[in-house]
Amino acid sequence: MLTSQKAHGGRLAAFLLLVLPLAVYILVYLVPLGGIVSLSVDNRGLSDRFPALRAAFAQGGAGTADGRAAALLQDLAGLDAKARGETARMLNQEISGFRSLLLDTGRDAATIAPTMAALVAFDPRWGDPTYWEVIERNIPALSLRNFQKVTGLKTGPDGGLTIAQGDDIYLRIMLRTLVIALQVTLLTLLIGYPLAYAIANGSRRLGTFILMVVLLSFWTSILVRTTAWVVLLQTNGLLNNLLLWLGVVSEPLQLIFNRFGTLVAMTHVLLPFAVIPMMNVMRTIPAAQNQASRSLGAGGVETFLRVYFPQSLRGVVVGGGTVFILALGFYVTPALVGGPGDQMLSYYIADFVRKTLNWGMASALSVLLLGGVLGLLAIYGSARWVMTRRKEGV
Amino acid sequence: MVQQAAARARLINPPDKGRNMKLMKSTTILMTAALSVSVAEARDFTIAGWGGNYQDAQRAAYFEPFAKAQGLTFIETTYLGGLAELKTMSETGNVIWDLVITDGATLQLGCDEGLFEELDWDALGVADSLLPDAVTPCGMGNVVIGNGFAYNAQTFPDGPKSWADFFDLARYPGKRGIKNDPMMNLEYALMADGVPPDQVYEVLATPEGVDRAFAQFDRIKAELQYWDAGSQPVEWLAANNVAMSTAYNGRIIMAAKEGKPLTYVWTNQISNIDAWAVPANSPFKEQAMEFLKVAADAQNQATFSSLMPYGPTNVETAGVLPADVVANLPAGENIKDSLFLSDAFWIDHKDELTERWNNWSTQ
Numbered sequence: 085m086l087t088s089q090k091a092h093g094g095r096l097a098a099f100l101l102l103v104l105p106l107a108v109y110i111l112v113y114l115v116p117l118g119g120i121v122s123l124s125v126d127n128r129g130l131s132d133r134f135p136a137l138r139a140a141f142a143q144g145g146a147g148t149a150d151g152r153a154a155a156l157l158q159d160l161a162g163l164d165a166k167a168r169g170e171t172a173r174m175l176n177q178e179i180s181g182f183r184s185l186l187l188d189t190g191r192d193a194a195t196i197a198p199t200m201a202a203l204v205a206f207d208p209r210w211g212d213p214t215y216w217e218v219i220e221r222n223i224p225a226l227s228l229r230n231f232q233k234v235t236g237l238k239t240g241p242d243g244g245l246t247i248a249q250g251d252d253i254y255l256r257i258m259l260r261t262l263v264i265a266l267q268v269t270l271l272t273l274l275i276g277y278p279l280a281y282a283i284a285n286g287s288r289r290l291g292t293f294i295l296m297v298v299l300l301s302f303w304t305s306i307l308v309r310t311t312a313w314v315v316l317l318q319t320n321g322l323l324n325n326l327l328l329w330l331g332v333v334s335e336p337l338q339l340i341f342n343r344f345g346t347l348v349a350m351t352h353v354l355l356p357f358a359v360i361p362m363m364n365v366m367r368t369i370p371a372a373q374n375q376a377s378r379s380l381g382a383g384g385v386e387t388f389l390r391v392y393f394p395q396s397l398r399g400v401v402v403g404g405g406t407v408f409i410l411a412l413g414f415y416v417t418p419a420l421v422g423g424p425g426d427q428m429l430s431y432y433i434a435d436f437v438r439k440t441l442n443w444g445m446a447s448a449l450s451v452l453l454l455g456g457v458l459g460l461l462a463i464y465g466s467a468r469w470v471m472t473r474r475k476e477g478v
Numbered sequence: 479m480v481q482q483a484a485a486r487a488r489l490i491n492p493p494d495k496g497r498n499m500k501l502m503k504s505t506t507i508l509m510t511a512a513l514s515v516s517v518a519e520a521r522d523f524t525i526a527g528w529g530g531n532y533q534d535a536q537r538a539a540y541f542e543p544f545a546k547a548q549g550l551t552f553i554e555t556t557y558l559g560g561l562a563e564l565k566t567m568s569e570t571g572n573v574i575w576d577l578v579i580t581d582g583a584t585l586q587l588g589c590d591e592g593l594f595e596e597l598d599w600d601a602l603g604v605a606d607s608l609l610p611d612a613v614t615p616c617g618m619g620n621v622v623i624g625n626g627f628a629y630n631a632q633t634f635p636d637g638p639k640s641w642a643d644f645f646d647l648a649r650y651p652g653k654r655g656i657k658n659d660p661m662m663n664l665e666y667a668l669m670a671d672g673v674p675p676d677q678v679y680e681v682l683a684t685p686e687g688v689d690r691a692f693a694q695f696d697r698i699k700a701e702l703q704y705w706d707a708g709s710q711p712v713e714w715l716a717a718n719n720v721a722m723s724t725a726y727n728g729r730i731i732m733a734a735k736e737g738k739p740l741t742y743v744w745t746n747q748i749s750n751i752d753a754w755a756v757p758a759n760s761p762f763k764e765q766a767m768e769f770l771k772v773a774a775d776a777q778n779q780a781t782f783s784s785l786m787p788y789g790p791t792n793v794e795t796a797g798v799l800p801a802d803v804v805a806n807l808p809a810g811e812n813i814k815d816s817l818f819l820s821d822a823f824w825i826d827h828k829d830e831l832t833e834r835w836n837n838w839s840t841q
Contacts, residue, residue, distance in 0.1 A: 169590030180830040184822070187590065253837045319653075319719040341703050424658055424704055424839035432836070439560045440829060 121454075124447035127227035133171050134159045138223050152216065154198035160186070161193040177442055178218045178229070185209050230448035254432070258452055261428040262460075264346065264418075265411035269358075271351040272407045273400060276358035280399070283359070284366035295363075302356040310420045313349045314340060317421075346422035353417060354410055358403035365399030412457060429453050523550050523762050526557035526578040528752075530709070531732055535786035536579075539779070544772040548765055560584065564593045567757055576762040577769060578755055579620065582821035583828070585753050589616035595756040595763060602767065604774035609751075611818070612791035617753035618770050621782070622789030624727030624808035625662050625819075626747030630715050631739040640745050641670035644722055645694055647701060652721025655711045658704035660835035661824055662748050665817060666724065667694035669746045675817040682823065688831065692838060704839070715740050731787040731806045744812045750819035751791065783807055 131138065136155035143151075163171065168190040176183035185207055189196070196206050204211040221229060232238065236251030279298065283291040301309060316322050317340040324336040339345055369392060377387040415430035429449055436446035525541060527533040533554065545552050557563070557578055567573045580588070588594050594616035599605045605613045612619025627644050629637050638650050644666070656663055665678050668691050673681050681687035695702070703720055705711050711723035712730065716738045730742040754773055756766040772778060779790035780798040787806040790796065796809055804810055 165590070166592035169587070169592065172590065173587065176826065177829045180827045184826050250837050250841075253833075253840065257840065318714075318717060320717050419706055424836075425841070427840065438558065438562045440832070441561050441565060442829075 120447050121451055122447075123443050124230050124451050125226050125228060126444075127222060127229070128225050130171060130174050130222040131225045131227075133163060133167060134219070134223055135162075137219065141220060141223050149200040150198070153200040153203045153210075156219070157189075157193045157196055157198050157203070160190040163190060173441065175218060175222070177440075177445075178222070179214060181209070182215060182218065185215065230444045231451075233445060234448045234452055254429070254449060254452065257427070257429050257432065258456055260426075261412060261430075261453070262456060264343075264350070264426070264428060265408050267347055268350045268354060268411045269404050269408040271347060272355050272358040273404050275351065276355055276362060276403065277396075277400070279355075280359045280362035280366055280403075281396075283363045284369075285371075298356050298359050301352065306353055306416060307420075309353055310349050310417050313345065313352070313421055317345055317348070340421050341423045343422070343426050346418045346426040349417050349421045350411060350414060354407045357406045357410060361402040361406065362396065362399035365402070366396050369395045409457065412453065521553075521574065523552040523765060524555060524575050524577075525552055526555045526563075526575045528579060529556045532728065532786055532788075535782050538785060539782035540769070540773045543778060544769045547772070548768060550765065561588050561591075561593060564588055564757055565591075568593050568759075571759070573757050573759050573761065575757050576760040576766050578757060579752050580617070580755060582614075582617075582619075582751055582753065582819065583824050585614065585617040585755055586821055586825055588755065589614070593758055595758055595760065595766075597756075597770070598767075602770055602774070604771060607776065607792050607794060608774060609791045609793060611751055612753065614753065617755040618774060619751040619753040619791045620773050620779075621752040622791060622808050623750050623752060624742075624744070624747050624789070624812070624816075625724065625750065626727060626743050626745075627666075627722055628711065628715060628725045628730040628740050628742045629722045630718060631741050633718065633721055637741055637743075638722060639743060641666050642672075645670040645698055647698055650721060653701045653703050653719065654698055655703050655705050655714050655720040655723025655725075657724060658706060658839060660831040661828065662819065663695070663724070663835075664688065664691040664831065665748060665819075666746075667691040669817070670694055675746055675815060678817055679820045679823050683827075688834070692834075695838070712738070712740070727806070727808055728786055728788045744816075746815055746817065747808070747813070748817045748819050749789070749808050749813055750821075789813075 134156075136158040137152065140151050140155040160168070168187060172183040172186040172190075175186055189203070189207060189210075192206065196202050200210070209215060221227070234254045236247045236253070236255065237245045238248060238251070239245060279294055283294050283298075286294070314321075318324070319336045319338070321339075323339065324333075327333045328336065339348075373391050373395075374387055377391045378384075382390065412428075413430050414428055415434055418426050418428050419431055429452065433446045433449045433453075436442045436449065523545075527536060537554070541552060541554070555575070557580070559580070561584060563575070564578070567575065585594070589596075596615055597618065599613060602618075604618075609619065609622075627638075627641075629650075631637060633652065634650060638644060638646075643650055644654065664682055668678050668681055668687065669675060671690055671694055682691065703714070703723075705714070705723065708726050708729050711720075711725040712733045714720045715723055715725075715730075716733065725742070727742050727744075727747070730740050734740050734742075754770060756763060760766060774792060776790070776792045776794040776798055779792045779795040782788075783790050783795065783799060784803050787803070789808040790799075796804055796807075799807075805812075808816070
């Protein structure tokens with residue numbers, strides 16, 4: 085009894101030790117992810133700064149106008165300069181000019197009489213209901229305002245959801261991101277497959293040479309590779325000069341700072357991620373199978389299509405999947421070789437984090453990107469499931 | 479004490495479990511020790527700047543004289559703009575920069591949120607020698623930047639002379655480089671449309687004014703090529719990728735000095751000031767204040783302006799400089815019809831106008 089318990093305990097400890105790294109990994113991975121995702125709806129940065137107003141609005145209706153004015157002044161007087169600055173920045177994301185209004189009022193909060201009339205006398209903008217509507221929207225601790233902005237959806241006067249002209253900017257960019265990632269994936273697979281085939285099946289010297297060439301670009305910094313494309317493809321670049329000299333074109337082509345340049349540079353950067361998994365899978369396909377197929381009377385094309393290609397698909401899926409996921413997160417390359425119509429979602433996420441400190445919007449856009457990936461994975465997963473079931477059924 | 483506890487633990491628990499706990503405990507201790515070492519590690523005085531020739535000139539004019547006088551070593555790092563890093567420093571308490579050079583709007587935003595140290599101008603004692611716009615609560619304006627446009631003199635021997643020419647594709651065909659940012663571009667468009675510099679912000683504060691600015695860009699949208707880094711317009715102009723481009727005066731004049739046929743147009747250009755600020759709770763705050771005195775000095779600013787053609791904020795510097803240097807600076811005759819960038823306008827309107835700009839430019 086005792087010995088078995090002891091052995092059991094030992095096994096449990098070993099199990100725990102083995103699971104520990106996994107638990108740490110999940111914790112280290114999921115906790116920050118959850119933290120970032122929660123920023124998209126977490127509005128405590130604003131709502132915590134208006135306790136009195138929250139109470140005033142909770143009293144049903146919006147309280148009296150004077151009650152609201154008094155609550156606002158009370159809340160503003162309770163903020164130190166730093167908190168006032170942060171609050172003003174966040175409110176300004178909703179309407180231009182709220183920043184200066186809030187800072188000015190906040191500085192003099194103690195001297196303004198707690199009535200709406202006095203507040204409007206201090207700054208007539210307080211008489212404009214739009215400012216109060218913004219405050220009311222931002223009183224709750226949870227807010228969907230970032231998602232509203234991301235999707236462009238607004239509640240219309242009849243209660244239905246509408247998208248105003250141009251407000252769907254981030255949905256358009258999300259769609260563009262998916263399209264570019266798909267295009268790049270297809271291109272890398274089309275170019276990478278023959279390369280991987282040559283490495284796996286060609287002579288050792290040829291294989292090593294191609295592998296070196298692929299890896300060489302892998303070892304070069306992404307910025308250097310991208311800039312090299314600028315030199316090659318620009319209006320007076322090498323390629324255009326060659327085409328002009330050959331008389332193929334009569335004036336330079338626009339090959340960069342547009343979608344073409346973006347696709348070329350991204351395909352180049354991501355090619356090794358497609359070639360290496362495909363090469364690894366192809367190396368495991370026994371050459372004897374091809375010979376067997378040929379000896380049974382199949383031609384070269386049929387052997388490739390029916391024996392070789394289906395077995396290499398595993399590598400295509402892994403390579404293509406890797407390239408697709410990596411391509412979704414690109415922003416340096418499109419920023420350097422694309423036009424404004426080729427920027428991907430990550431560019432705007434970085435912009436919100438870096439330039440405007442709007443973490444809520446950055447987080448909401450990340451959720452959009454993550455949701456897009458998960459949605460595609462779900463479609464892929466269910467398609468595979470249906471396919472395997474069909475196969476098993478036959 | 480610890481040994482006793484461990485012994486007691488061994489008595490109570492099966493040996494395996496005790497060993498595991500000990501392992502976990504020692505791992506935790508090791509990890510904590512490793513973390514605290516990396517936090518406590520002392521660092522050198524750190525200056526964050528915009529990089530490139532600009533920072534090279536600052537090193538010669540300010541960093542090195544300052545380090546020599548103070549007898550300290552310094553390291554430099556690149557600042558990419560915005561407040562993201564400064565916010566992180568303030569929130570984690572791990573302040574890794576002691577000085578940063580930034581633009582006026584960022585300075586004001588950061589100052590309002592307590593991300594920069596407030597300057598004691600009385601103790602610094604240099605306020606009287608500086609332009610009034612260079613003296614702000616958290617920053618000391620140090621460099622006057624010219625923002626205008628440039629063209630390749632080989633393409634247009636009789637070159638464009640005003641913003642109206644920049645937007646005139648019929649007279650001056652070819653691609654136009656602009657920064658992918660509404661700030662300054664909307665001002666340029668209004669000046670091209672005939673708004674005098676002193677009324678630009680009045681007009682831009684109205685919805686009709688914004689529409690008017692965007693309408694100007696609509697006319698040349700097909701020919702626009704957008705830059706992100708200040709080095710791009712110079713490369714594009716020199717390689718004839720664009721016919722004209724908005725640019726910083728310093729970059730163009732440096733390229734012209736290297737023999738590239740580029741001409742900067744001073745008419746109705748926009749001036750703005752870059753300022754030094756000290757990240758809040760910098761451990762080298764006192765030394766940073768000494769640096770500000772070095773950077774405010776007329777002679778040091780003259781050294782900077784002769785290396786890098788940006789303007790001084792010390793009112794006496796222009797008198798120290800030779801005339802051929804002043805001719806290339808955003809100062810004197812060159813800025814007689816300049817517009818001064820309004821940080822206040824952009825702090826209030828940046829979010830809204832950037833959204834509209836992105837929406838417009840990506841379609």
